[in-house]
Amino acid sequence: MRRVLQTLALLTALLLGTALAAGFPVTVVDDLQREVTINAAPQRIIAMVPSHTETVCALSACHLLVGVDNWSNWPESVAELPHLGDAFAPDLEALVALQPDLVLVDEYSGLHEPLEALGVTVYAGTPQTFDETLEFFAQLGVMLDRRTEAALLTGRVQGEIEGVAAVVAGVTGPTVFLELDPTPYSAGPNSFMGTLLTMAGGVNVLDDTLGDFPQVDPEYVVAADPQVILLTDAPFGVTAADVAARPGWGGISAVQAGNVVELDAVTVDMLSRAGPRLGQAVLALARILHPALF
Amino acid sequence: MSLRVNQVSAEYRPNGAPGKRVLEGVSLHLAPGEVVGVIGPNGAGKSTLLRLLTRRLEPSAGSITLAGRALADFGRFELARHLALVAQSPVLPVGFRVAEVVSMGRAPHVGLFGVTSQADRVAVAAALEATDTARFGARPVETLSGGEQQRVVFARALAQQPRYLLLDEPTNHLDLRYQVELLGYARAQARAGVGVLVVLHDLNLAARTCDRLLVLDGGRLVAEGAPGAVLTADLIGSVFGARVRVLDDAGTPVVVPEFGLADAGLQSLESASSGDGQSPTLLEP
Amino acid sequence: MNRSGRWLVPFSLLATLAVIVLAVGNGSVYVPPADILATFGKAVRGEALVGSEVIVWQMRLPRVLTAALVGGALGLAGAIYQGVFRNPLADPYLLGTASGAGFGATLVAAVGASVPLLAKLGAPLTAFLFGLATVLLVAALARDGASLPTVRLILAGVVVGSIFTAATSFLMVVSREQAAGMLARLLGGFGFSGWPDVWTLLAFTLPALLLAGAFARALDLLQLGEEGAALLGLPVEAVKYLMLGVATLTTAAAVSVAGIIGFVGLIVPHAVRLALGPGHRRLLPLAVVWGAGFMVLADLLARNVAGPVEVPVGIVTAVVGGPFFLLLLKGRGQGGAA
Numbered sequence: 019m020r021r022v023l024q025t026l027a028l029l030t031a032l033l034l035g036t037a038l039a040a041g042f043p044v045t046v047v048d049d050l051q052r053e054v055t056i057n058a059a060p061q062r063i064i065a066m067v068p069s070h071t072e073t074v075c076a077l078s079a080c081h082l083l084v085g086v087d088n089w090s091n092w093p094e095s096v097a098e099l100p101h102l103g104d105a106f107a108p109d110l111e112a113l114v115a116l117q118p119d120l121v122l123v124d125e126y127s128g129l130h131e132p133l134e135a136l137g138v139t140v141y142a143g144t145p146q147t148f149d150e151t152l153e154f155f156a157q158l159g160v161m162l163d164r165r166t167e168a169a170l171l172t173g174r175v176q177g178e179i180e181g182v183a184a185v186v187a188g189v190t191g192p193t194v195f196l197e198l199d200p201t202p203y204s205a206g207p208n209s210f211m212g213t214l215l216t217m218a219g220g221v222n223v224l225d226d227t228l229g230d231f232p233q234v235d236p237e238y239v240v241a242a243d244p245q246v247i248l249l250t251d252a253p254f255g256v257t258a259a260d261v262a263a264r265p266g267w268g269g270i271s272a273v274q275a276g277n278v279v280e281l282d283a284v285t286v287d288m289l290s291r292a293g294p295r296l297g298q299a300v301l302a303l304a305r306i307l308h309p310a311l312f
Numbered sequence: 313m314s315l316r317v318n319q320v321s322a323e324y325r326p327n328g329a330p331g332k333r334v335l336e337g338v339s340l341h342l343a344p345g346e347v348v349g350v351i352g353p354n355g356a357g358k359s360t361l362l363r364l365l366t367r368r369l370e371p372s373a374g375s376i377t378l379a380g381r382a383l384a385d386f387g388r389f390e391l392a393r394h395l396a397l398v399a400q401s402p403v404l405p406v407g408f409r410v411a412e413v414v415s416m417g418r419a420p421h422v423g424l425f426g427v428t429s430q431a432d433r434v435a436v437a438a439a440l441e442a443t444d445t446a447r448f449g450a451r452p453v454e455t456l457s458g459g460e461q462q463r464v465v466f467a468r469a470l471a472q473q474p475r476y477l478l479l480d481e482p483t484n485h486l487d488l489r490y491q492v493e494l495l496g497y498a499r500a501q502a503r504a505g506v507g508v509l510v511v512l513h514d515l516n517l518a519a520r521t522c523d524r525l526l527v528l529d530g531g532r533l534v535a536e537g538a539p540g541a542v543l544t545a546d547l548i549g550s551v552f553g554a555r556v557r558v559l560d561d562a563g564t565p566v567v568v569p570e571f572g573l574a575d576a577g578l579q580s581l582e583s584a585s586s587g588d589g590q591s592p593t594l595l596e597p
Numbered sequence: 598m599n600r601s602g603r604w605l606v607p608f609s610l611l612a613t614l615a616v617i618v619l620a621v622g623n624g625s626v627y628v629p630p631a632d633i634l635a636t637f638g639k640a641v642r643g644e645a646l647v648g649s650e651v652i653v654w655q656m657r658l659p660r661v662l663t664a665a666l667v668g669g670a671l672g673l674a675g676a677i678y679q680g681v682f683r684n685p686l687a688d689p690y691l692l693g694t695a696s697g698a699g700f701g702a703t704l705v706a707a708v709g710a711s712v713p714l715l716a717k718l719g720a721p722l723t724a725f726l727f728g729l730a731t732v733l734l735v736a737a738l739a740r741d742g743a744s745l746p747t748v749r750l751i752l753a754g755v756v757v758g759s760i761f762t763a764a765t766s767f768l769m770v771v772s773r774e775q776a777a778g779m780l781a782r783l784l785g786g787f788g789f790s791g792w793p794d795v796w797t798l799l800a801f802t803l804p805a806l807l808l809a810g811a812f813a814r815a816l817d818l819l820q821l822g823e824e825g826a827a828l829l830g831l832p833v834e835a836v837k838y839l840m841l842g843v844a845t846l847t848t849a850a851a852v853s854v855a856g857i858i859g860f861v862g863l864i865v866p867h868a869v870r871l872a873l874g875p876g877h878r879r880l881l882p883l884a885v886v887w888g889a890g891f892m893v894l895a896d897l898l899a900r901n902v903a904g905p906v907e908v909p910v911g912i913v914t915a916v917v918g919g920p921f922f923l924l925l926l927k928g929r930g931q932g933g934a935a
Contacts, residue, residue: 089773106770199778201788228906233781236788237652238625238905254775255710265791266656290774366828392830403683403822407875416818419829424815472829 028173032166044160049125049143056139059163060120064113066105066129067144069293070122071096073155076171076294077164084116092287092295105129114138120161145292148213152176154292171294178297179217182304185311186219192245192307194220195272198231200256202239206230211250211289214296218303220246240266246307247272250289252280279306313379315342315365315395315476315507320374322360334360336531337374344475347499347508349522349539351515353552356528358511362480365509366397378476392420396469397478398462401485404453410464411449414439417471439470443497459490466497477501479510483517495521515567519543527551540565605873609883613665613890620661620897621653625905628653655791663790663854664896664910665889666798668861670851672888673802675862676869676880677809677844680816681837682747685870689848689862691751692841693758697731698724698852700761700768703779707772720782721794721853728849731757732841744834745841747823784909785856787896794854801850805843806885812840813877820875858911860918861888861895868925891918 043057064085065071071090074083080093085100087108100116103109105127113121114136121140123129130142141161145151152172159168196205196215205211207222209230215222223242224232247270249256258278262268272278281289288299305312317340325331335357342348350358363369364376367383376383378394386394396417405413417439418432440446443463448456453464462482469477479498483491495510495517502508502523512518518525519539527535527542529551535542543565548556555570622628626649628636636650646654674689682691690696701724709715715723735757739749765783769776809816815836818826823833848862865888869880892910895917899910 201778201781232906235625235900235905235907241626264789266651269651389830397828405820
């Protein structure tokens with residue numbers, strides 16, 4: 019039933035999108051409850067959040083990007099664009115000099131204030147959950163006059179996720195410890211990454227009472243004895259050998275079975291960004307967790 | 313056994329550059345059993361003299377010997393067994409009991425790592441006794457009055473069992489009673505055979521306490537001798553720039569400052585001249 | 598003022614031991630004392646350990662012992678610094694040791710992946726070396742001929758410490774994803790303390806205590822002021838260099854193992870002084886014992902107050918230590934040593 023409704027929604031969006039193609043000026047509300055009015059389809063876009071860069075490109079608007087932040091690295095073509103610092107240390111002058119007609123920033127850095135003062139159209143917001151990500155595809159589609167592309171993107175990502183879900187349905191997933199950092203910090207089941215883990219058929223050893231990004235007592239991990247340990251801090255030098263050397267961790271099932279996975283930088287990027295590669299991220303996780311099924 | 317200072321000069325040399333001469337060709341000797349006072353205006357070099365004697369400063373000329381040996385040859389602890397200094401405003405080790413503070417004076421004998429012996433305990437007890445501070449023994453030093461604290465510092469110096477006791481203006485901030493008391497202890501030590509050198513501001517206390525006086529002015533020794541001989545109105549006038557009259561109290565001079573001639577009541581006393589050894593004229597109330 | 602210190606010393610030792618046993622038994626998994634002993638026996642006999650025995654022997658026990666030794670080290674270092682600077686507000690981080698060590702550890706986290714030398718040295722050793730280097734730098738800056746003037750030392754320490762702290766903050770800002778972890782490590786913790794940490798700290802703390810204890814009388818004499826002490830024959834500069842050196846090595850070792858844990862080095866010696874007076878013969882060993890007990894308690898709270906989520910122990914020491922210390926001060930308010 020859900021499938022049917024979703025398909026209907028998709029078709030409606032497509033039709034509406036086409037019908038309203040010439041719908042400017044358009045006003046949207048960003049995460050700071052600001053009303054952002056866009057008078058015409060933007061031709062010079064700056065994205066200061068990596069996931070926004072990816073989403074813009076996924077909506078076939080990559081050629082409209084004139085600048086990105088330092089952390090944006092996908093797709094490869096953005097490497098040639100001017101890099102304008104990052105959310106907390108932006109190169110404002112260079113940014114404004116590029117004369118953007120739309121700047122996408124996050125809601126925490128306060129970057130919208132100076133830009134607003136300079137009369138630049140700025141949208142402040144980032145999706146924090148899986149559902150918000152899909153909604154953002156649609157909203158960005160409205161802002162960029164790419165409604166059709168947005169609908170198709172949403173459909174694709176949903177399709178990827180559902181594809182994975184279908185394969186892992188009914189299979190009891192392995193218990194997983196998701197390590198964000200060697201302190202150790204981990205991701206709870208309701209966090210963004212935790213949600214992706216669940217979709218990939220993994221069972222988080224943290225329960226939801228511990229919060230979304232807790233610093234965990236190492237004893238707890240030993241007692242929980244996860245079957246798989248995913249190292250999202252591997253790109254920063256943490257290795258499976260390091261993990262095995264920690265006091266008491268040598269006996270963990272994941273260590274004994276050689277299931278301490280050093281995730282590569284690309285996978286980690288996909289897992290941390292609320293953008294178009296979500297489906298691929300879930301697929302990558304699912305491949306690791308259920309090698310027999312993929 | 314004397315402490316001798318021979319033609320000593322001293323300079324303050326900031327950053328190694330030749331500096332100001334603070335003492336010039338000063339000589340003195342201190343024998344066991346005598347009380348020698350050092351007086352002079354501020355900046356005369358009195359503190360410098362004490363610094364030289366405790367080796368905080370080196371002479372730029374001349375020599376200092378103790379019992380025939382050069383001062384520089386003494387080891388640190390050895391020197392502290394010979395010389396003890398009661399400083400002007402000594403640092404109080406907060407929280408320590410009086411007995412503990414006085415025991416610190418035994419450090420030159422016990423050393424850093426040695427164990428205290430019966431001799432040490434006896435010395436401490438004697439020092440407390442001599443300064444009448446035994447009854448405060450268990451009290452933290454900071455709970456004592458100013459005068460009592462200075463007695464404790466004195467006791468600590470006594471605990472060193474030094475041959476020579478140097479006192480640096482020990483009475484400046486004390487009540488009269490404690491001033492007299494402290495100098496009384498100093499005299500008692502001299503009677504027991506210790507050589508006492510005391511720097512004083514108060515000329516009358518100096519006159520009463522000391523067997524000999526040394527007058528420093530501008531880094532030089534300008535007078536030396538018994539108080540009666542040294543403390544003349546002329547000398548005091550030229551060294552201290554103050555107009556005084558010196559009266560005689562059974563051989564001990566009494567210095568009386570003059571406050572100017574405007575007061576009619578004093579005019580009748582103008583005729584009484586100073587320094588000729590006559591009995592003092594009584595003042596009308 | 599309570600001077601019947603005779604009972605306080607053995608009592609402190611027993612209390613600290615009791616706290617250690619309590620801490621080993623409690624955590625995300627409760628282990629009764631009988632089981633602790635059984636595990637101890639098994640481990641000593643070389644038998645293989647299973648289940649919670651692994652947790653106790655390989656994780657809890659070394660963690661608790663590390664905490665005890667770090668607390669003891671900081672208490673000792675704090676007592677020495679307070680003695681040398683004649684200031685009850687001095688703490689072991691005064692000369693920049695912690696800032697330097699923190700920078701070293703953060704540097705390894707930030708660029709260790711791309712600088713093989715740093716990766717090889719590892720965070721603890723790098724932290725230790727930077728901690729030492731900082732103090733050497735401070736001493737060099739403050740030196741005035743052969744002497745080490747106290748005021749210049751403190752000023753240089755503050756300045757150099759600030760520079761390293763700023764540098765550390767910079768590293769955190771440019772290492773965005775790792776910033777949370779870096780901060781947590783800086784705030785201090787015993788998360789992965791193992792037996793090697795225990796041996797390392799023992800190698801530093803025990804000789805430090807013995808050496809400082811030998812100089813207890815010298816430290817007492819220093820309380821007469823540097824001039825007063827020199828007049829009694831004390832080689833003041835040599836004693837200062839030596840004692841500060843010992844305290845700094847101990848502090849650097851503690852920080853490199855456990856991060857920058859505040860408060861312990863400041864209030865533990867102070868508390869001992871309030872309870873027992875300033876004589877260093879008793880102050881130094883008791884500062885170690887009380888420091889150990891306090892740190893073990895703080896770590897126990899840090900890993901249990903919020904379930905399996907760990908609170909950085911530096912936060913606990915401040916939150917617990919602060920009010921406790923205020924109470925102590927109030928009780929001693931009138932007529933006691935300040």
